[in-house]
Amino acid sequence: MDRSKTTENFLVENDGPITTITFNRPERRNCLDEDVILDFERLLHAVRDDRECRVLIVTGKGTAFCAGADKAMFEAPAGATIDPAERRRRMGEFGKRWPRLIGRAFDVLAHLDQITIGAINGYAVGGGWSFALAFDFAIAVEGAEFWVPEVDLDVPYRGAPASVLAARLGPWRAKEAILMCRHYRAEELLAMGALNRVVKPNALMPSARELAKTIAAKSRDALAASKRDINAVFFGNRLF
Template identity: 35%
Template structure:
């Protein structure tokens, strides 16, 4: 699917699809062309029933600086509305994917880049990554989660601080405020992503999809409503739900060996 000089690279390797934003000379900032490519790419992942893990990353030791500010001078008065709607559609597709999503963050992760990470299931970041919501200094407001999802993840106090001041912060602070699952050195980023992917792929695919669905749908509901999603509407057949693995000691032991001490070294 990749084309020469493409600003977005899509690599499918078995059940794993990697999407790479490929404008490193501008910190992978999203112009209209790249945002259209990204929208098409995540739609393709949504329709790919074999995809179990989607990895989102940036080329050139940087993740994403959000909107391409330089392009704003070419916009018509109506473009900000339509562009925001396109971005919102894209991140909603990512959030709703049945595949488990991993953001691999290095370097700049600001504005729309940070907003992209908010809809991923896991975020692994390097210790040199820089985070922030600097839109206020460009006299614009976040368009796809920086004021809505960010407060739900990190809390209202930090969301107001980051949006109203616009200061950048490091990966350690991002991890403290639940924006990041794991911080590593730049040279270990690929290994960390591969290790997490291995663990996810060891799970039963239907059980993984159902668990992700329950987590997402129940997140903003009262407990009583969220609990309803935990009740199966029909019995799970062993071959579909992984229940048969309870009698398969070798499978169960292999899964637990991968999982039980994962990320417990901190």
């Protein structure tokens, strides 16, 4: 891996065995389109193949971790209108390809040998919450909000992220989250055991880095093997 590489959509920082990837679209609340997801997946593949990296931290720049799908993909530009039939067509195409795009990146992230830490600095919506579910450890700032709006957009929320959400929240709360598109605050998820820690905003990255340094001091092979056995309970077979 080029350990100094950044891209149009992400910042990459390396500190010895710790790599930090930062969503870098703050003006769009770090929302996702196809190019952003593919860019993220490429970076994750590079991390996977980097023998120097033992711990990956993922965070977002600005006030959101990742605000989900970029509505520009299926909405008209500002000041313009879009025919209802065309909007339905775009939404239909979105519903077909979106779960697989998210699922593929989720799968790579969830199955990295490196230990992963999500430093969730704000909104984690749709695909953003999906990625947060794939981390080995998740630390969020006070007041961060999590929800999946897919069903309200006539798009199914499915695949590995939905299964893991059900495992983390239990079936009844998962149905509230997915079918009712219910919003959860970080403090609620912490009480449910669906986050490791909730901290004040200025403590987020110091907490994530402190945890990363503790993990990086341990045996890479022992960490990876132990992680695989734990993941087998929650993730089962690779789905994508």
